[in-house]
Amino acid sequence: MITQNKQSLVKHQTILDLLSTKIMRKYTLIFWFSFAVNAFIYHGISLNVQQIGGNLYVNFAIAGLVEIPSILLNLVGLRYVGRKWFTVWTMLAASLSYLAIVLVGAYTTSDNPKYEMVKLVLAMVGKLFIFSSFNVIYIHSGEIFPTVLRHTGIGSCTIAARIGSILAPFVKEMSEYYNFTISMLVFGLLAFMATLFTLFLPETKDKDIPDSVRDVNRIDISKSNTEQSTLLDK
Numbered sequence: 001m002i003t004q005n006k007q008s009l010v011k012h013q014t015i016l017d018l019l020s021t022k023i024m025r026k027y028t029l030i031f032w033f034s035f036a037v038n039a040f041i042y043h044g045i046s047l048n049v050q051q052i053g054g055n056l057y058v059n060f061a062i063a064g065l066v067e068i069p070s071i072l073l074n075l076v077g078l079r080y081v082g083r084k085w086f087t088v089w090t091m092l093a094a095s096l097s098y099l100a101i102v103l104v105g106a107y108t109t110s111d112n113p114k115y116e117m118v119k120l121v122l123a124m125v126g127k128l129f130i131f132s133s134f135n136v137i138y139i140h141s142g143e144i145f146p147t148v149l150r151h152t153g154i155g156s157c158t159i160a161a162r163i164g165s166i167l168a169p170f171v172k173e174m175s176e177y178y179n180f181t182i183s184m185l186v187f188g189l190l191a192f193m194a195t196l197f198t199l200f201l202p203e204t205k206d207k208d209i210p211d212s213v214r215d216v217n218r219i220d221i222s223k224s225n226t227e228q229s230t231l232l233d234k
Contacts, residue, residue, distance in 0.1 A: 033194060041164075041190065095191035143204035
């Protein structure tokens with residue numbers, strides 16, 4: 001009887017349960033936004049490689065190669081930094097890289113060969129970090145969504161990522177008709193917004209994975225208590 005009751009509880013969980021409580025709603029909306037932004041930037045910069053300037057084939061090769069150190073960076077970051085703060089720092093680094101392209105472009109002519117090199121370096125550094133954060137938020141979300149809603153939660157986040165991917169080609173069109181730096185400004189601002197929102201998520205490294213929505217509420221309470229004690233210690 002107990003097993004049947006548990007199965008019925010699990011069976012009736014829907015995507016609406018992701019928005020059932022204030023805390024679950026907060027976490028879900030943050031992850032939806034972060035997934036959409038990460039996918040939008042990752043695919044957007046990949047499609048914008050030809051707008052950077054220089055040799056198209058070299059640019060594509062570099063864009064693919066930077067994902068190797070990105071994966072290695074993830075291995076170190078997840079072990080020593082944690083999920084939340086590693087995501088914060090990588091998205092912030094990506095944001096600053098793209099905003100730096102805008103800043104440099106404001107003081108340099110577009111036909112300057114040195115500017116093309118600077119654009120390439122900063123764009124690839126940004127892609128390295130956004131690829132890192134994109135991988136880590138899958139892990140982070142899986143450790144925050146409770147067991148009864150984990151598949152539903154990650155599935156909904158994947159849908160949000162697909163929406164971001166669908167919008168990415170329009171950035172390429174915007175770069176062609178207006179200016180490459182406009183695209184970088186959009187990338188930089190969105191990544192910065194996602195960074196700020198991630199600060200409202202709890203750290204899950206070395207923590208028990210929640211089984212129910214009630215457990216997720218406890219995570220938020222313990223997070224608040226930890227932050228308060230840290231402030232008192234200071």
